[in-house]
Amino acid sequence: MIARLTLRNAFVAAVLVLLALVPVYAALTGNTFLLSLFTRIVILAMAAVSLNLIMGFGGMVSFGHAAYLGIGGYVIGILAKEGVNSGFVQWPLALAVSALFAFAVGALSLRTRGVYFIMITLAFAQMVYYVAIGLDRYGGDDGLTIYKRSQFGELINLSNKTAFYYLCFVLLLATIYLVWRIVNSRFGLLIQGARSNDRRMRAIGFPTYRYKLTCFVIAGTICGLAGALLANHTDFISPAVMHWTRSGDLIVMAVLGGMGTVLGPVLGALALLVLEEALSGVTEYWQIIIGPIFLLVVLFARGGVDGLLAGMRRG
Amino acid sequence: MAEALLEIEGLSKRFGGIVASDGITLAVPKGELHAIIGPNGAGKTTLITQLAGEMRSDTGRIRFENRDVTALPTWRRSQLGLARSFQITSLFLDFTALDNVALAVQAHAGHSFHFWRDARSEPALREPARAALARVGLAERADVLVSRLSHGEHRQLEIAMALATSPRMLLLDEPMAGMGPDESARMVTILRELKGELTILLIEHDMEAVFALADRITVLVYGRIIASGLPQDIRANAEVRQAYLGEQEQAMQGVAQGAGHG
Numbered sequence: 001m002i003a004r005l006t007l008r009n010a011f012v013a014a015v016l017v018l019l020a021l022v023p024v025y026a027a028l029t030g031n032t033f034l035l036s037l038f039t040r041i042v043i044l045a046m047a048a049v050s051l052n053l054i055m056g057f058g059g060m061v062s063f064g065h066a067a068y069l070g071i072g073g074y075v076i077g078i079l080a081k082e083g084v085n086s087g088f089v090q091w092p093l094a095l096a097v098s099a100l101f102a103f104a105v106g107a108l109s110l111r112t113r114g115v116y117f118i119m120i121t122l123a124f125a126q127m128v129y130y131v132a133i134g135l136d137r138y139g140g141d142d143g144l145t146i147y148k149r150s151q152f153g154e155l156i157n158l159s160n161k162t163a164f165y166y167l168c169f170v171l172l173l174a175t176i177y178l179v180w181r182i183v184n185s186r187f188g189l190l191i192q193g194a195r196s197n198d199r200r201m202r203a204i205g206f207p208t209y210r211y212k213l214t215c216f217v218i219a220g221t222i223c224g225l226a227g228a229l230l231a232n233h234t235d236f237i238s239p240a241v242m243h244w245t246r247s248g249d250l251i252v253m254a255v256l257g258g259m260g261t262v263l264g265p266v267l268g269a270l271a272l273l274v275l276e277e278a279l280s281g282v283t284e285y286w287q288i289i290i291g292p293i294f295l296l297v298v299l300f301a302r303g304g305v306d307g308l309l310a311g312m313r314r315g
Numbered sequence: 316m317a318e319a320l321l322e323i324e325g326l327s328k329r330f331g332g333i334v335a336s337d338g339i340t341l342a343v344p345k346g347e348l349h350a351i352i353g354p355n356g357a358g359k360t361t362l363i364t365q366l367a368g369e370m371r372s373d374t375g376r377i378r379f380e381n382r383d384v385t386a387l388p389t390w391r392r393s394q395l396g397l398a399r400s401f402q403i404t405s406l407f408l409d410f411t412a413l414d415n416v417a418l419a420v421q422a423h424a425g426h427s428f429h430f431w432r433d434a435r436s437e438p439a440l441r442e443p444a445r446a447a448l449a450r451v452g453l454a455e456r457a458d459v460l461v462s463r464l465s466h467g468e469h470r471q472l473e474i475a476m477a478l479a480t481s482p483r484m485l486l487l488d489e490p491m492a493g494m495g496p497d498e499s500a501r502m503v504t505i506l507r508e509l510k511g512e513l514t515i516l517l518i519e520h521d522m523e524a525v526f527a528l529a530d531r532i533t534v535l536v537y538g539r540i541i542a543s544g545l546p547q548d549i550r551a552n553a554e555v556r557q558a559y560l561g562e563q564e565q566a567m568q569g570v571a572q573g574a575g576h577g
Binding site for chain 1: 367369388389390391393394398399401405406407408409410414417418419421422423427428429430431432433434435437440476477479480
């Protein structure tokens with residue numbers, strides 16, 4: 001595919017270059033907080049990109065996507081607590097458990113649609129949330145401190161903040177590339193067709209359920225990886241990561257950035273978290289300002305940040 | 316008589332107190348264009364929906380190519396070669412015309428667990444899709460977003476999508492609904508070309524088109540078949556005239572005169 005040099009592509013490229021340079025800037029200025037903030041942004045952007053695969057492309061509005069952040073994180077936390085520190089064990093297990101959970105949630109929720117789908121995904125996420133609160137051995141409500149980050153031998157030292165940032169960044173790029181390949185593949189076109197008109201898809205001969213379920217599992221697995229990263233980043237995991245408002249945040253990121261585009265959620269995560277950081281410095285009621293901004297985007301700029309950039313070319 | 320491709324036996328469906336289809340028994344031989352007519356609410360679309368498998372029937376059996384398909388889901392029936400079009404245009408609006416048809420091709424080109432290769436650059440999907448578009452006269456409009464196509468073009472695209480599934484039988488639900496005279500005439504031409512090559516079950520309100528195309532006609536009133544036979548028999552049937560055609564007497568006379576030439 002030929003990448004056209006549009007304002008939008010230029011902007012996205014600039015954002016990615018800036019993201020790549022964050023550790024350099026942090027090192028020069030000694031601003032470790034900035035590096036930490038952007039590590040979080042990159043990780044949550046990954047989660048938002050995965051949510052957007054099912055929500056933006058597949059039309060499956062999951063209101064429980066933060067559950068996978070928690071599941072990925074708890075697998076790391078619980079294993080670390082039990083003395084299993086090898087990332088080669090922790091990470092594949094985090095992915096596998098996330099995938100399994102996504103399979104169970106998807107198998108049931110995909111039999112419904114609309115509001116019921118949203119409610120069932122939310123209900124499952126709430127279940128996991130309360131299970132985590134009930135895990136007394138692993139901190140219950142207070143959460144669990146992770147004393148040792150995942151060990152990858154000589155391969156990479158996750159305690160090195162710059163190395164960890166670049167690992168997250170590369171995994172985000174890999175996720176974006178993977179999702180981009182998927183949405184343009186046979187599988188991806190099928191998923192988008194099912195969003196647009198599921199009945200017609202079945203009429204032309206597609207058993208859509210199994211494909212949507214697969215898509216749901218892919219998204220959950222990617223988000224589980226983001227959860228594993230998040231736990232390593234904060235050295236801590238608690239039920240709060242899975243609170244339903246966190247799922248809401250992920251939806252806001254996808255909508256704010258522009259659903260139905262692969263990169264939109266990255267811009268959305270960036271916009272939301274930077275705004276949150278900047279505004280919370282000004283007032284503790286920062287949500288009063290974010291709310292109307294979100295409303296304006298939904299009302300007047302359906303395509304989100306990404307859509308605005310694409311529109312400017314025409315305007 | 317040719318072997319029956321589609322056999323319907325005692326098919327019924329009720330919604331609460333309303334009987335949408337009431338013991339419908341019908342056989343469509345291979346190669347026939349069989350039209351179903353009847354007043355609004357006669358249960359014509361319900362019948363297509365039952366045949367396509369989108370709605371479970373309360374009683375009765377459906378056999379397609381000597382195979383009982385009564386319990387099969389929609390997509391399995393499509394895979395066996397039973398393709399339907401929709402009365403209310405049902406397309407993928409945010410895709411191009413070519414993308415729409417290519418999806419229909421893809422549905423019959425093996426499984427779709429292909430995650431990597433760009434599907435829009437696969438000749439195996441695009442070329443048959445272009446051919447199907449050409450058959451309905453939409454070759455020039457392949458790359459236009461469906462939401463930008465006219466109503467008449469949507470109707471043509473409906474047919475192209477059904478054709479792209481390489482069907483053995485078409486279930487067409489009012490392909491001429493909402494069309495102007497010119498567009499209708501074009502659709503009649505398209506259907507005439509398909510006739511003979513494919514077995515077709517046609518639901519249509521446009522009597523001129525029905526009598527011009529059909530080999531046999533079945534009349535449905537309140538979910539029941541009141542007559543079934545050759546076009547000239549249906550035209551002469553008193554019960555049919557009373558139940559349905561009376562209101563269209565004028566149109567019928569026009570058709571009768573038109574048929575005189577053939």
